[in-house]
Amino acid sequence: MEVAVFIVSAVVVLSGALGVLLARNPVHAALFLVQTLFGVAVLFVLLDATFLAAVQVMVYAGAIVILFLFVIMLLGVDRADDLGIEPIAGQRPLAAVVGMSLAGLLATVLLVAVDGLTGAPAGTPIGDAGDNTRRLGEALFTDMVFAVELTAILLTVAVVGAVALARRLSGPMQPLPVVAIAEVDDDPDEATGDDS
Amino acid sequence: MIAALTTPYVAWWALVPLITFAVAGFLLLTVASLVRRLPAVLAPAWTAVAGLGVLLYLVPMWSRVGRDGADSFLAGTVGVDRSSIFVTGILAVAVIAAALISRDYLPREDLPGVELYVLLLMSAAGGVVMASANDLIVLFLGLEILSIAVYVLAALHLRRIESQEAALKYFLLGAFSSAFLLYGIALVYGATGSTNMVRISAFLAQNVLVDDAMLLAGLGLLLVGLGFKVAVVPFHAWTPDVYQGAPTPVVAWMAAGVKAAGFAALMRVFVLTLGTYVSDWRPAFQVIAAATVLAGAVVAVVQTDVKRMLAYSSIVHAGFILVGLQAATDRGNSSVLAYLAVYAFLTVGSFAVVTVVSGTGDASHGLDAYRGMGRRHPALAGVFTVLLLGQAGIPFTGGFVVKLGVLAAAVDGGAYWLAGVAMLAAAVAAFVYLRLLVAMYLEEVPSGTETSGAVPLGALVVAVASAVIVLVVGLVPGPLLDLARDAVPVLVAG
Amino acid sequence: MSDYLRNWLTLVVFGGVAVLLVGAFLGLGSLVRPSRQTSQKAVVYESGVDPQGDMWSQSNIRYYVFALMFVLFDVEAVFIFPWATRLEVYDVFGLVEMAIFIFILALGLFYAWRKGLLRWI
Numbered sequence: 001m002e003v004a005v006f007i008v009s010a011v012v013v014l015s016g017a018l019g020v021l022l023a024r025n026p027v028h029a030a031l032f033l034v035q036t037l038f039g040v041a042v043l044f045v046l047l048d049a050t051f052l053a054a055v056q057v058m059v060y061a062g063a064i065v066i067l068f069l070f071v072i073m074l075l076g077v078d079r080a081d082d083l084g085i086e087p088i089a090g091q092r093p094l095a096a097v098v099g100m101s102l103a104g105l106l107a108t109v110l111l112v113a114v115d116g117l118t119g120a121p122a123g124t125p126i127g128d129a130g131d132n133t134r135r136l137g138e139a140l141f142t143d144m145v146f147a148v149e150l151t152a153i154l155l156t157v158a159v160v161g162a163v164a165l166a167r168r169l170s171g172p173m174q175p176l177p178v179v180a181i182a183e184v185d186d187d188p189d190e191a192t193g194d195d196s
Numbered sequence: 197m198i199a200a201l202t203t204p205y206v207a208w209w210a211l212v213p214l215i216t217f218a219v220a221g222f223l224l225l226t227v228a229s230l231v232r233r234l235p236a237v238l239a240p241a242w243t244a245v246a247g248l249g250v251l252l253y254l255v256p257m258w259s260r261v262g263r264d265g266a267d268s269f270l271a272g273t274v275g276v277d278r279s280s281i282f283v284t285g286i287l288a289v290a291v292i293a294a295a296l297i298s299r300d301y302l303p304r305e306d307l308p309g310v311e312l313y314v315l316l317l318m319s320a321a322g323g324v325v326m327a328s329a330n331d332l333i334v335l336f337l338g339l340e341i342l343s344i345a346v347y348v349l350a351a352l353h354l355r356r357i358e359s360q361e362a363a364l365k366y367f368l369l370g371a372f373s374s375a376f377l378l379y380g381i382a383l384v385y386g387a388t389g390s391t392n393m394v395r396i397s398a399f400l401a402q403n404v405l406v407d408d409a410m411l412l413a414g415l416g417l418l419l420v421g422l423g424f425k426v427a428v429v430p431f432h433a434w435t436p437d438v439y440q441g442a443p444t445p446v447v448a449w450m451a452a453g454v455k456a457a458g459f460a461a462l463m464r465v466f467v468l469t470l471g472t473y474v475s476d477w478r479p480a481f482q483v484i485a486a487a488t489v490l491a492g493a494v495v496a497v498v499q500t501d502v503k504r505m506l507a508y509s510s511i512v513h514a515g516f517i518l519v520g521l522q523a524a525t526d527r528g529n530s531s532v533l534a535y536l537a538v539y540a541f542l543t544v545g546s547f548a549v550v551t552v553v554s555g556t557g558d559a560s561h562g563l564d565a566y567r568g569m570g571r572r573h574p575a576l577a578g579v580f581t582v583l584l585l586g587q588a589g590i591p592f593t594g595g596f597v598v599k600l601g602v603l604a605a606a607v608d609g610g611a612y613w614l615a616g617v618a619m620l621a622a623a624v625a626a627f628v629y630l631r632l633l634v635a636m637y638l639e640e641v642p643s644g645t646e647t648s649g650a651v652p653l654g655a656l657v658v659a660v661a662s663a664v665i666v667l668v669v670g671l672v673p674g675p676l677l678d679l680a681r682d683a684v685p686v687l688v689a690g
Numbered sequence: 691m692s693d694y695l696r697n698w699l700t701l702v703v704f705g706g707v708a709v710l711l712v713g714a715f716l717g718l719g720s721l722v723r724p725s726r727q728t729s730q731k732a733v734v735y736e737s738g739v740d741p742q743g744d745m746w747s748q749s750n751i752r753y754y755v756f757a758l759m760f761v762l763f764d765v766e767a768v769f770i771f772p773w774a775t776r777l778e779v780y781d782v783f784g785l786v787e788m789a790i791f792i793f794i795l796a797l798g799l800f801y802a803w804r805k806g807l808l809r810w811i
Binding site for chain 3: 001005055059063064066067071074134136137140141145148151155160162166
């Protein structure tokens with residue numbers, strides 16, 4: 001049964017990931033990502049990491065993908081870029097080769113190293129689902145307390161950054177360099193950038 | 197049954213630099229939210245005072261660690277040793293310099309001011325975390341605080357599209373490299389059963405792994421992630437574009453502060469934590485170091501934009517630091533720290549001059565802007581000359597002393613070929629600086645170039661102070677080398 | 691039947707009930723309510739704003755800040771939850787810790803609010 005659930009969710013995860021890569025419409029890609037993230041959440045449940053599964057659904061499938069969709073809408077979905085153009089000749093095949101070999105290397109390592117996977121025991125097995133969450137809390141708020149507070153700083157920095165960048169300035173913008181103007185010819189608003 | 201958990205021990209005295217930076221940033225943020233129009237001088241002054249305060253506090257901290265030895269606290273996730281204090285000092289210097297350069301830069305560019313200082317302080321806090329992390333997760337969080345703040349800083353020139361472009365490139369590649377780092381941490385955790393550096397190194401010292409493929413893969417990924425942050429070949433491709441596009445004061449911080457924090461992290465992770473695997477990672481480090489110094493020097497020669505030139509020269513410097521780091525000895529570590537210190541002064545000074553020369557709009561970075569500078573701005577040109585000679589590693593400057601240090605460490609470790617390659621690269625790179633000097637002193641002022649007015653005080657102070665320090669270190673290298681020698685990085689269990 | 695299977699059975703039952711419940715409400719509604727179609731009713735619902743142009747229009751960057759705030763406090767909730775499950779054991783230490791955590795995040799929200807980024811359009 002566990003194997004069956006694993007296979008089903010693995011298929012869900014992988015097909016979602018493929019969908020992200022192959023979907024031409026970025027909104028569809030984001031929705032495929034939701035599928036993948038849900039599948040991962042099921043895998044977490046299989047591993048008895050229920051809290052992690054809930055977080056996965058809440059934060060990733062919920063909040064993060066919403067954020068992605070906002071960005072996609074911000075950029076405008078309808079303006080599809082011509083993906084056929086390669087800025088630097090030959091970089092795509094090269095990237096594919098390098099990416100594949102890295103993936104292959106990591107997969108081989110994980111397969112080969114299964115026996116000697118870990119030298120040290122990473123801790124005692126954790127009991128039922130509720131206990132799992134409590135133990136996680138204990139670890140977070142005693143041993144990893146510094147990391148928790150750092151996370152708060154990290155998130156605040158992100159907010160400050162977003163606010164600083166989302167703001168409009170009054171006064172003139174610098175003209176675009178000549179090359180850039182030629183590219184965005186059809187969108188005069190963007191070239192001046194000063195529409196506040 | 198309610199039994200209170202044992203709460204971890206906190207050595208507050210060792211957290212003061214981090215807390216100072218973070219609280220200074222948050223206070224500035226709050227004040228900026230409450231008061232609509234702040235006096236323009238407040239934020240830079242506040243930032244510089246915070247940096248200065250940290251710098252002064254490091255003196256008693258240094259002697260305390262010398263007396264009581266290194267310590268580790270918060271359940272062993274943070275450590276304090278003299279090397280982390282040393283790097284914190286470099287970060288504080290870089291913060292002060294960046295704040296002083298920005299003081300006149302932001303009004304000149306008509307940009308709103310407070311966020312730059314807030315983010316600068318925050319990223320300094322992140323850098324301090326990286327320099328004193330004893331746990332890979334804490335290290336990663338410090339790196340992310342530092343990086344995210346710097347991504348935004350790079351985009352802060354909201355009136356220049358190149359600034360946004362630079363930030364986007366930096367952000368995309370940076371996020372990618374963070375993923376590599378995280379994957380590396382996960383694999384190392386899988387192989388050793390801990391993310392705590394002390395426990396990892398103890399585990400590797402006591403056990404021989406039957407199958408260390410996973411650890412080695414994790415090690416490689418960690419190298420990719422951290423190598424990106426310090427911009428070594430082949431993870432350097434972002435550097436010229438980002439340096440060229442980002443606001444110049446931010447570049448000063450990126451080159452001095454981010455690099456120092458990145459190398460501190462490399463030292464903690466590789467030399468200290470994975471020291472038992474030195475024979476596995478050293479060849480990689482050597483190849484990367486050789487490629488970095490060579491590629492950086494050769495490509496720097498053909499640049500026409502001074503900011504790009506300095507970007508490639510910073511890559512060469514990163515390669516040199518790596519030459520010292522790969523030795524993985526006390527001597528190597530202290531040579532790395534000394535190099536980072538002198539390099540910080542060299543680079544903030546140089547970018548202070550570049551900020552002044554670039555003129556309103558932060559756009560004129562061509563060699564033309566520097567032609568005839570010796571006649572128009574003799575003082576500024578003189579300072580820049582000292583800094584360029586320092587970068588080239590001419591004797592009697594600090595640059596020579598520290599270059600000698602890393603080369604000696606490499607030769608000490610038997611890496612003769614690497615030292616030879618580095619010397620060759622230094623000779624090639626010297627040509628770059630020479631070209632700038634020729635432009636400044638021997639070439640005519642192109643007609644139509646307006647003679648820019650008075651040099652702003654903040655940038656002038658930074659440039660002059662850096663030049664003086666570089667000269668002093670060159671003439672009397674003893675004190676700095678002693679400090680760097682005493683700044684031994686150690687891992688202690690909490 | 692194994693414990694494991696029984697756990698999944700609960701899930702399946704819950705899922706089935708959820709689908710049934712929603713179906714029942716919607717089905718009941720469609721049987722009971724009157725159906726008078728006007729052209730106004732066929733217009734896409736856009737929170738009271740007249741829909742116009744392409745549905746994939748470019749949105750304002752300000753929405754992004756809202757979304758980011760949402761993520762921020764989502765993550766905050768993730769940290770608060772495991773803390774709340776063992777509230778009693780953390781004592782004052784845990785309280786101070788969580789207070790700092792929330793305070794730092796609130797500073798970011800405060801800043802965004804004061805900069806006027808939270809004003810709707």
